[in-house]
Amino acid sequence: MDDDTSYASGSPHSIGELARLTGLTVRTIRFWSDTGVVPPTDRTPAGYRLYGPDALARLGLVRTLRELGVGLPVIRQVLEREITVAEVAAVHAEALDVQIRTLRLRQAVLRAVAGRGSTPEEMELMHKLATLSDQERRRLINEFIDSAFEGLDVDPGFLASMRSGMPELPEDPSQEQLDAWVELAELVQDEGFRAGIRRAAEDQTRVWKESGRPDGERTKRVAQAIKERSEAARQAGIAPDSPEAGPYLDELAAVCAEISDREDGPEFRAWLLERLETGNDPRYGKYWRLIAVINGWALPDMEPATEWFTAAVRASVRG
Structure with missing residues (x-):
């Protein structure tokens, strides 16, 4: 029996079942499991991981937060109720503002370089000035x-x-x-x-x-x-x-x-x-x-x- 063995409906899920239900890869789920954000609730006699009924919801939240750029340590704090999703959203919205501003500055430099036919040295100088x-x-x-x-x-x-x-x-x-x-x-x-x-x-x-x-x-x-x-x-x-x-x-x-x-x-x-x-x-x-x-x-x-x-x-x- 391998790590993606199927179990009857209502039974604990294997990694393979979770992968089919969520569209995530087995490798991703196993990694998230190893980091503790989606821990197994049980083991088969052969030692393979089994996951409880809340695993699907946790995986959905983890995937959403990861797509928004939230790191796994912070996600674990959210799942363990140490911080709220609202607090995480506020911090990351502010971080995105900084990233957007940086990207716009880079865009300005690239457009200026393209418009002037600048040398590599001039491009480096303009980048320093813009940032x-x-x-x-x-x-x-x-x-x-x-x-x-x-x-x-x-x-x-x-x-x-x-x-x-x-x-x-x-x-x-x-x-x-x-x-x-x-x-x-x-x-x-x-x-x-x-x-x-x-x-x-x-x-x-x-x-x-x-x-x-x-x-x-x-x-x-x-x-x-x-x-x-x-x-x-x-x-x-x-x-x-x-x-x-x-x-x-x-x-x-x-x-x-x-x-x-x-x-x-x-x-x-x-x-x-x-x-x-x-x-x-x-x-x-x-x-x-x-x-x-x-x-x-x-x-x-x-x-x-x-x-x-x-x-x-x-x-x-x-x-």
């Missing part, structure tokens, strides 16, 4: 800010705004947010970008030493004026290098001259153009666009206005 924790992401951005502005007399309010704009991936980020994070992480580690941001900060610091730090509210009003008047010109279809741009440019140049304690004129506009070109790295706007995408913020819209204003000043200076 950083929230704390590690903050550390990366803070390290970039420290590197760009350390030792400079930068406006504390500006630094505060930089540090407040941390990338915060939601629990269930979209593919766009994941792609934006990978791109942002690459950007802040780009030495050229860091150097450009620092040059702009150094130039601003030098200007402040020459003419004094402008009042924060006045600076906001200037920015608002540039946004509104440049946007009005753009909406009217006025090119920055056209004669029609003159009145808009004169108004904005006068505002900038006032805040800088200077007089508008050719010399001032040449000075203003140098300031605008030094501080107008398009990657800085990209930095904030990526932060906005990651955090689900409204996209910043200052960049088009600044570009129009800079082009208008350039056309005025260079004739």
Whole structure:
């Protein structure tokens, strides 16, 4: 007689009978039996295992929990009433959330690699960037800010705004947010970008030493004026290098001259153009666009206005 000997209806089940009734393999049932989750209730005279009437129900529960990823030690605790199915479900649901998040991050990396034709080294770097924790992401951005502005007399309010704009991936980020994070992480580690941001900060610091730090509210009003008047010109279809741009440019140049304690004129506009070109790295706007995408913020819209204003000043200076 072997281990799958059949017995009459109502009698204890052999492993073979349980396999036929459940669709599980004899090997699987024997393994679960050896681990104690479905223990035999008796033995035949020849020493083969027999299972009681509750074995079918236990096997059904064990199979379900195993398909959900629950380990046999935990399943044994459930069957022995040490923990409840609800408690197990809660823990494993949370674990699945982490796994799903990890898979989405991996998907973002693979899509980025496929789209860029990345080398193996670039793929490894992107994978590391995508799998950083929230704390590690903050550390990366803070390290970039420290590197760009350390030792400079930068406006504390500006630094505060930089540090407040941390990338915060939601629990269930979209593919766009994941792609934006990978791109942002690459950007802040780009030495050229860091150097450009620092040059702009150094130039601003030098200007402040020459003419004094402008009042924060006045600076906001200037920015608002540039946004509104440049946007009005753009909406009217006025090119920055056209004669029609003159009145808009004169108004904005006068505002900038006032805040800088200077007089508008050719010399001032040449000075203003140098300031605008030094501080107008398009990657800085990209930095904030990526932060906005990651955090689900409204996209910043200052960049088009600044570009129009800079082009208008350039056309005025260079004739």
